[in-house]
Structure formats: C-alpha cells, structure tokens
Amino acid sequence: MITATSDSFRLAQTFTISRGSKTEARVITATVTRDGVTGRGECVPYARYGESVESVTAQIAALPPDITRQALQSALPAGAARNAVDCALWDHAAKAAGKRVWELLGRPAPRPVPTAYTLSLDTPDAMRDAARQHAHRPILKIKLGTPDDMPRLEAVRQGAPKSTILIDANEGWSAEIYADLAPHLLRLGVALVEQPLPAGADEMLAEIARPLPVCADECCHDRASLAALRGKYDMVNIKLDKTGGLTEALALHHAAHEQGFGIMVGCMVGSSLAMAPATLLTDGAAHVDLDAPLLLAEDRPHPIFYDATGVHAPSRDLWG
Secondary structure (H helix, E strand, C coil), X not given: CEEEEEEEEEEEEEEEECCEEEEEEEEEEEEEEECCEEEEXXXXXXXXXXXCHHHHHHHHHCCCCCCCHHHHHHHCCCCHHHHHHHHHHHHHHHHHHCCCHHHHCCCCCCCCECCCEEECCCCHHHXXXXXXXXXXXXXXXXXXXXXXXXXXXXXXXXXXXXXXXXXXXXXXXXXXXXXXHHHHHXXXXXXXXXXCCCCCCCHHHHCCCCCCCEEECCCCCCHHHHHHHCCCCCEEEECHHHHCCHHHHHHHHHHHHHCCCEEEECCCCCCHHHHHHHHHHCCCCCEECCCHHHHECCCCCCCCCEECCEECCCCCCCCC
16 A cells, blocks of 8 residues: 655754745655555645646656556656655665664665755855854855856855855856856855756856866766766766655665766755665765755654764664
C-alpha cells in the first residue's frame, strides 16, 4: 500500500526569496507499507516546476501499490512525487533487511559535513543583523536576485566577515546585472553563485570568463540535464525533489562527477525526513546546503542532528 498525506511545519521566521515568501513548509509524506514494514519519504511540491500539493498527491495515488523502485523511475517523471515514493521505498527496503540504506548501497555511513545556513532576502540592515547573528557559522548562503543586491551583499559581509559566502540568485538577474555584479562578488570573497540567470536564458554564461564558480540549480534536474550545461556551468546543485528521488540523485552525482562538474547538494524547505536521504550524497560534494530543519520552528520526531561539525546521518528512527 502507498499513501500520501499533506503535512506542514511552521518556520522560525518568514523565509523570502526573489519569487516570494513563506511562513510554513508544506510537504507531502509518502508511506509504503508491505508485509508489516513501513517506509517513509518526503517531498516539497514546487510551483516553479508546475507542482502543487494536489497534483503531487494525485500522481502518488495513481501508482500501483506494489510498484518497485526500478519501475517507478519510468512510471513518474523526475520531480517531487517520484522523490517521496522513491525515498519511501529505500526506507522500506532498509527496514525490511534490518540494514541501513548505505549498507544496501555498499557504502560507509555518511560522515558529518559542514552545511551552509541560508539567510533569506530582506533589507540590507536586516540581512546585516542576521549575518551578525550567524557569523559563527562557517558558510552562509544568501538569497538575492533583485536589481538592488549590492547593498545586501555588502551588509552581509560586514555582519559576517569570516564566513564563506554562497549566493543564490534564483534566476533573478539579467545578463547585464550579473556582468556588473561579478567583479564585486569576487572582491567580497563570494565562493559560488547559484543560478544567476533564468534557466533557458543563460547562454551568456558560455561567452564569459567564470573566475567565480557558477552552479546550475533550476536548469539541472537529472542526468538528461547535463548535456545542456556544458560550457555554461561549473557545478550542479543536486536536490532530491528535482531528481525525483535518491535513485536518480545517486546516478546524477556519478555522471556529473565523471563529466567534470563540481557537486553541490541542496534542498527545498522541508523537514528532517527530506534531508535524511540527501546525506548520502554529501561524499565528494564541494558544497552542502542541507539546512532546512534549522529554519523550522517544529520538525519530525527523531530529527536530523546538527552540531559544530555539520549535518549528521539520520537515525534509524527517522529514515533508512
């Protein structure tokens, strides 16, 4: 049996990107129950990709109850619905075998790794204050993507002079804005810029020097995306809700590495259940951004553990 339920988790504070704001994480929990064993997975429907809670729930409800993980890859496209079910099937397989998912994959347990902490889009003064509050964190990721971003970036650097800064423009810049900002990003010690231009309107990236690594996010979903990214991007951001689950994410991780792309592991704003399978992708990643539970006011039981060393592998009680 496969079921899908809608859940929501309050955020500790309003989270804003260039596309809008949210005060809660709305997620779908997929549950697979077979032979008395239950596995769970979580996804975040994303309107940017034409998804909604209703559409994703309908996709999951239409699946055969006995579908296998292999058959699932062609039964649903890459996206949120396939992600929740794929991760639930992995969790079920691990519990049925009495092993951890990484043992099923023949891998060692994921080690703790530092994760970026995301500052949402706000006024320069508010972002300076937020940066100062989190200046102890080694990596800060800034949500930008407006024509007036330089004062915000300057403010964050003032608030956190020692932190590594990653920038996510969420497709919010034009080619002209990015060309103007790029020298200043280097001056302020930015380590990475993520999706500066809209997917499908990013040809300019192939024509300019990229002393600052550029990471593909919205234009990288699964392995089929990679061919169009060559020459334009230096890295790819692997998110389970884009790949359609851990199965394809593992394959994308391998293919991207083989083709010379750097790896970033990211997430949507979800609970610890969504982060758990993504921890299996962090080995060999240049940057890890699995901070969503740190943004929540409430989380799942047995949540992912974070400390000074970073994000840890999930407990058996949570997933896998």
